[in-house]
Amino acid sequence: QQQVKQSPQSLIVQKGGISIINCAYENTAFDYFPWYQQFPGKGPALLIAIRPDVSEKKEGRFTISFNKSAKQFSLHIMDSQPGDSATYFCAASTSGGSNYKLTFGKGTLLTVNP
Amino acid sequence: DSGVTQTPKHLITATGQRVTLRCSPRSGDLSVYWYQQSLDQGLQFLIHYYNGEERAKGNILERFSAQQFPDLHSELNLSSLELGDSALYFCASSVGANSGTDTQYFGPGTRLTVL
Numbered sequence: 317q318q319q320v321k322q323s324p325q326s327l328i329v330q331k332g333g334i335s336i337i338n339c340a341y342e343n344t345a346f347d348y349f350p351w352y353q354q355f356p357g358k359g360p361a362l363l364i365a366i367r368p369d370v371s372e373k374k375e376g377r378f379t380i381s382f383n384k385s386a387k388q389f390s391l392h393i394m395d396s397q398p399g400d401s402a403t404y405f406c407a408a409s410t411s412g413g414s415n416y417k418l419t420f421g422k423g424t425l426l427t428v429n430p
Numbered sequence: 431d432s433g434v435t436q437t438p439k440h441l442i443t444a445t446g447q448r449v450t451l452r453c454s455p456r457s458g459d460l461s462v463y464w465y466q467q468s469l470d471q472g473l474q475f476l477i478h479y480y481n482g483e484e485r486a487k488g489n490i491l492e493r494f495s496a497q498q499f500p501d502l503h504s505e506l507n508l509s510s511l512e513l514g515d516s517a518l519y520f521c522a523s524s525v526g527a528n529s530g531t532d533t534q535y536f537g538p539g540t541r542l543t544v545l
């Protein structure tokens with residue numbers, strides 16, 4: 317059972333364009349939604365995260381939009397640069413309870429052409 | 431560099447064998463997590479240890495086991511290896527016990543190839 321569905325699988329954007337990656341979740345107990353960035357040969361690294369008490373969070377060129385009623389959240393990369401080319405993973409977890417874990421989407425390979 | 435170290439970087443072995451992957455967390459981090467990354471399944475959580483104790487289990491096979499030692503380093507043992515176990519294995523660490531919200535810092539991974 318895939319609890320976090322991510323799309324698209326791959327995305328090609330021109331330099332300066334906007335990259336948009338979407339995720340949908342099923343478990344209404346999820347209350348923490350991070351995005352990770354992974355470059356080839358490296359481990360994933362936290363990029364930005366959001367909690368459901370806000371609908372949007374922005375850090376530089378990266379913005380998370382969150383829609384609690386639709387159980388969806390998305391990552392927007394403004395003014396995309398070739399250096400942003402990487403695989404992006406959304407994830408979700410619960411902050412309470414005793415058996416919490418990060419559930420990841422399957423990833424989006426972003427290519428930003430110069 | 432996340433501060434999390436993993437050894438070895440690459441491992442090639444045969445079916446039926448047993449291997450041990452090692453992880454050293456960032457200085458000061460008490461939690462260690464193990465993940466398996468494959469093309470078809472993506473990043474799958476395996477197990478979480480906090481200060482030497484198992485805290486959560488994910489999709490970890492019975493052939494796999496892990497432990498966290500008093501010096502906080504962790505080992506993931508994979509036995510009776512099958513072709514399908516070929517994957518990237520990541521270790522991550524965080525300061526606290528709440529894997530739900532603590533930032534997890536990932537190591538560079540161990541690429542396991544089972545022939």
